Amino acid sequence: MAIKTGRYGSVMYDPAGTTPVEVVSLNAWKASFKTDKEDVTCFGDTNKVYVPGMKDVSGTVAGFWNSDPAASGILFDAADADTPGKLKLVPNDSTAEAPFFWSGLAYLDAEIDCSMAAPKVSGEFMAAGPWTRAVGP
Amino acid sequence: MQNAVDSAQIEDALLAILLNDTILQSLCPDGVWWDSAGEANGQPARRFVIVSLLTHADEPVFGGRAIEDYTFLVKAVMLGASSVDIRAAAQRFDELLDDEQLDLPDYAFGAMFREQRVRYVEEDSENPAIRWLHRGGHYRVQVSLPHA
Numbered sequence A: 001m002a003i004k005t006g007r008y009g010s011v012m013y014d015p016a017g018t019t020p021v022e023v024v025s026l027n028a029w030k031a032s033f034k035t036d037k038e039d040v041t042c043f044g045d046t047n048k049v050y051v052p053g054m055k056d057v058s059g060t061v062a063g064f065w066n067s068d069p070a071a072s073g074i075l076f077d078a079a080d081a082d083t084p085g086k087l088k089l090v091p092n093d094s095t096a097e098a099p100f101f102w103s104g105l106a107y108l109d110a111e112i113d114c115s116m117a118a119p120k121v122s123g124e125f126m127a128a129g130p131w132t133r134a135v136g137p
Numbered sequence B: 001m002q003n004a005v006d007s008a009q010i011e012d013a014l015l016a017i018l019l020n021d022t023i024l025q026s027l028c029p030d031g032v033w034w035d036s037a038g039e040a041n042g043q044p045a046r047r048f049v050i051v052s053l054l055t056h057a058d059e060p061v062f063g064g065r066a067i068e069d070y071t072f073l074v075k076a077v078m079l080g081a082s083s084v085d086i087r088a089a090a091q092r093f094d095e096l097l098d099d100e101q102l103d104l105p106d107y108a109f110g111a112m113f114r115e116q117r118v119r120y121v122e123e124d125s126e127n128p129a130i131r132w133l134h135r136g137g138h139y140r141v142q143v144s145l146p147h148a
Helices: A072-080 B006-021 B022-027 B082-097
Strands: A008-012 A026-039 A050-064 A085-090 A098-108 A111-113 A119-133 B032-034 B046-060 B064-079 B110-125 B133-144
Touching: A008 A026, A008 A072, A026 B046, A026 B082, A026 B110, A050 A072, A050 A098, A050 B046, A072 A098, A072 A119, A072 B006, A119 B006, B006 B064, B006 B082, B006 B133, B032 B110, B064 B082, B064 B110, B082 B133
Parallel strands: B032 B046
Antiparallel strands: A008 A085, A026 A050, A050 A119, A085 A098, A098 A119, A111 A119, B046 B064, B064 B133, B110 B133
16 A cells, blocks of 8 residues: 555546446546535534535546547547446556546536647536445456 | 657657758758757858757656657758848748658657747857858647557
């Protein structure tokens, strides 16, 4: 166990929702697992008091546009899809240790930012089913 | 993870275009040099081309390098030349390099274009009466590494 680099992270997706494959040419992802907290502070409390509500799973993926239809096209196909796909987010997939990952069904949006530099793609995702954190292939 | 590629392919391809052009050979007969000119035929070079790497950046994606972005200085340097000749040399750089392609076996070529002009006169360090003319441009080269 050690602190690992994000250089060997990955974003994997399967529109059918079963077996995700890597979406190439991406270089960033971010996930949030923030649970709503309801303020239940009462008279007499010496500080604010909260109770947890429902966890929200959402985040972003980003990288470069790749002209291979099996690359950036996956994001834009997902953005057009009416049904969620399975998204798998891996912080580091480079060592002999089984990789740590989060996965679950998600809807994806996609954006492209084209300038004189390499066009960049990005997308936001939001959960469409239960998400899990696991270690393994 | 990708296999390592030889980034020197980029400058090799750029230099090959300049070295093999007969118009440039006549305008700048003392050769194409990397960073600084040496002797040409036993004499100090007086009409030549200089190529230098000004900036370079690698852009990573997960698993390795995805994009290489270069800026090269490409300029003609002439001693006691007419402005017609150095103007023609700078124009020739643009014809050869601006929005043209590099032949790169291990890369996916992206773009090559001029970002800014270079034009100035330099007094000789030993004899201020002698003036060196410099003219050319900064050329940007963008390439990517193919990912399966």
